[in-house]
Amino acid sequence: MQNRIFLTLLFCSTLFSCAQVPDKKGGHYEFFNLEAIAKTDIDMVADTHVKQTLEQLKLLATKLYKRNPREWKKTKWKSRDAAIARIFKQPFPSVNRKRSVDSIRLAFDERYKGDRVFAYIAGLGSMLTASYNDKRDFYLFDDLDAQKIYNGARNIEVASWLLQTKKDRYGQYFLLSSGKGVSATNRSYDRLFGKMIGQQDTLAQIVATKNHRAIKNVIQSAAQFVFLPV
Numbered sequence: 001m002q003n004r005i006f007l008t009l010l011f012c013s014t015l016f017s018c019a020q021v022p023d024k025k026g027g028h029y030e031f032f033n034l035e036a037i038a039k040t041d042i043d044m045v046a047d048t049h050v051k052q053t054l055e056q057l058k059l060l061a062t063k064l065y066k067r068n069p070r071e072w073k074k075t076k077w078k079s080r081d082a083a084i085a086r087i088f089k090q091p092f093p094s095v096n097r098k099r100s101v102d103s104i105r106l107a108f109d110e111r112y113k114g115d116r117v118f119a120y121i122a123g124l125g126s127m128l129t130a131s132y133n134d135k136r137d138f139y140l141f142d143d144l145d146a147q148k149i150y151n152g153a154r155n156i157e158v159a160s161w162l163l164q165t166k167k168d169r170y171g172q173y174f175l176l177s178s179g180k181g182v183s184a185t186n187r188s189y190d191r192l193f194g195k196m197i198g199q200q201d202t203l204a205q206i207v208a209t210k211n212h213r214a215i216k217n218v219i220q221s222a223a224q225f226v227f228l229p230v
Contacts, residue, residue: 092125146208151228153200
């Protein structure tokens with residue numbers, strides 16, 4: 001029954017996605033998108049959270065390339081913007097056939113000689129997408145898993161810790177990030193990671209409440225940081 005309703009809504013949306021509605025004030029016509037009819041309030045909230053998280057991930061990519069220009073210069077791309085654009089095509093690309101947390105780990109592997117920002121951001125992107133069940137837009141009968149989204153937030157924490165702590169055999173950071181300024185440490189990276197983690201946690205709680213399911217909380221110490229399944 002649900003499938004029939006969804007197909008009906010999809011059919012109507014396709015036929016009338018640019019339907020006209022009379023404007024009572026002046027007899028003019030306004031356009032609206034019937035696609036929104038197939039979305040619940042939760043779907044629209046999820047859309048917003050996912051969009052904002054991916055926008056912040058793109059900002060993180062920009063910041064990392066600015067601090068590590070040698071990384072995009074390892075590639076065939078002629079500019080930083082071009083290097084960023086190739087990461088954020090849909091779906092997120094694999095790196096040496098690795099995706100999600102395996103791609104994140106690759107960014108801190110001494111044997112890897114490629115673009116480490118690419119491996120790091122593409123891995124975060126594909127991991128986050130997996131936490132959303134490989135969707136970026138949500139509709140009436142799409143299901144989200146609160147535990148996956150929560151685990152995604154914990155994985156961002158692990159990725160942030162790796163970025164700030166992992167060094168090569170010579171004691172050099174694989175990727176420069178926060179660093180030390182003239183008078184203080186640059187906290188903009190911490191704020192950016194904090195926003196992404198907060199949005200994941202908020203969405204996880206919303207979905208858990210909607211589905212009447214509890215989230216299994218995980219507390220990790222810095223010495224025990226491990227990626228969780230999504």
